[in-house]
Amino acid sequence: MEESKGRIQYAYQRKRYVRDDATNMDMGIRVDASDRISRLPDHVLHYILSYLSIRAVVRFSVLSKTWHRISTSFPVSDFSEDVLLLGKRYEIQDWKNKFIDFVQDSLLAQHHHNTRSHKFRLSMDLDSYDPQLTSRADHLLELATKCGVYEFDLNFQNISHYCLPRALLSAEEITVLRLNGNYKLSLPRDAINWPSLRVLSLMNVRVDEAILQNLICGCPLIEKLALVYCYGVKSIRISGCIKLKEVEVNEGDSVLERMEIHVPSLRTFCYTTGLVKSFFHIDMTGCRNLxxxxxxxxxxxxxxxxxxxxxxxxxxxxxxxxxxxxxxxxxxxxxxxxxxxxxxxxxxxxxxxxxxxxxxxxxxxxxxxxxxxxxxxxxxxQKATLHVHKGALYSSDFLQLREYLGNFNQIRRLTLRINYVGIRFIPETLNNISIPALPDIKHLKLKICPSTGASGSLANLKDYRDIVDGLLWVCHPETILLISGWSSENLFIQILCEKLMQGGEKQHCCTSSRIKCWRHDLKDIQIEHLQRNAEAKAFTCGTLLESLPNLARGQKIRFIFNW
Structure with missing residues (x-):
């Protein structure tokens, strides 16, 4: 915001200097400054404006007639009432009319200068008690269709009922229509004629089965249909759409009870439900190519x-x-x-x-x-990704993890992410059950994510030591890949290095237990820092600990184990 103000002030000062320069030249005084920006071709100025926010573009329009012409002819495609708000809204009605005036001037200027945009997004609050405001919004849609717009994204709020204007329903070149707003949608009696429509999306819109059926029937070549939180629909039936490839239905809190889709061309179907249903019928036998x-x-x-x-x-x-x-x-x-x-x-x-x-x-x-x-x-x-979310991990959980990961032996690439609050791994609590570690997990990418516990503190050092012992008790991978960066990742790398450096003391590490720890199986360890140029820099545990504080975020550290 401050940056935009600074640019505007700079442009205004430059314009004032130009006037002063002209006066000085008339007096025979030599000057160095000149307003070269305003002399640039329109398409160059449009390119400069493309780097600014829409709010800054609107502010430029009030500097002069020249900048008003340049700004309004700039091919803006996103008109949001909140984004373009210039001051305090003491008189909301007056502001709304000024906002509509700006959108109207911009569309007319784009049409006149042939710099039109094929996309048009309009986001604003309407007023259920002011039909004139809704009529003016409909007029903007009519202007947009005349300007060659064929992608519409309309977000109307603060209105209980909205009827699609005839100008939009008869726009044969429209290809994308997205409607968003907590209102009841209705249609005039005229038939819908959208022979070119490819994408139809309704979000937070209240419709009934008849209106929904008319919308679908009016676009025979539709390729994508999205119905998200469309309240009031109990039944959805889709058929006869020979080009339809994708359907998304998110019923939210609606009362959807039946869905029938008979479209052989359908390739993608997404469905979300959040209600306890006693009955639901879905028939997609006509979608064998999904x-x-x-x-x-x-x-x-x-x-x-x-x-x-x-x-x-x-x-x-x-x-x-x-x-x-x-x-x-x-x-x-x-x-x-x-x-x-x-x-x-x-x-x-x-x-x-x-x-x-x-x-x-x-x-x-x-x-x-x-x-x-x-x-x-x-x-x-070939590859598997496992995200485990647990409040606390105990020894019995590591035993379950071992049994679970046993299903992924022979897989070359395994990504394991563990979210937890606390870790306690004590092999003695497993009743001295001697279970061999999984030997066939090849390449393990590991991410440890401690969560904030009830006390508000993150995992402590003992958690990291226990999870290292627990994971290497579970499996003996050929490699472990870790990513440096956040404090939790670096701390885990630190604890792992310290544990590996204690390998020489393995003869005294678990003398009180019948279960031998992982150190007795480890023969050798190598550490590599994988560079972006595909080269690998060798580390020892000691040199890695020294370099760890200076490693940039996102660096790949690979531990190579010889068991």
Missing amino acids: EVLKLKFYNITEVIGQVFQDLIAQFPALKVLALNCYATSVSRIKISNPQLEKLQLWSSALTKVTITSPSLHSFKHFTYGFPSAFSLDQSSL
């Missing part, structure tokens, strides 16, 4: 969960599946898709997970606990 499916559930019952689990099995061409079962009563899930390549799974209460997908090569699991029964067909799996 490749990407993203489902997010909150507070659904086991019965409704089974409905969506049956849905997953209906798509033989499915390649990407993202499934969020957070905070649901669903405890079991079975995924069996022969062509599935990527799977993302969020879970909090799953106790049994069965995945049979022989083509799977990427798996991401975000979990708040380890499933007691986990089965994964990993014949083609």
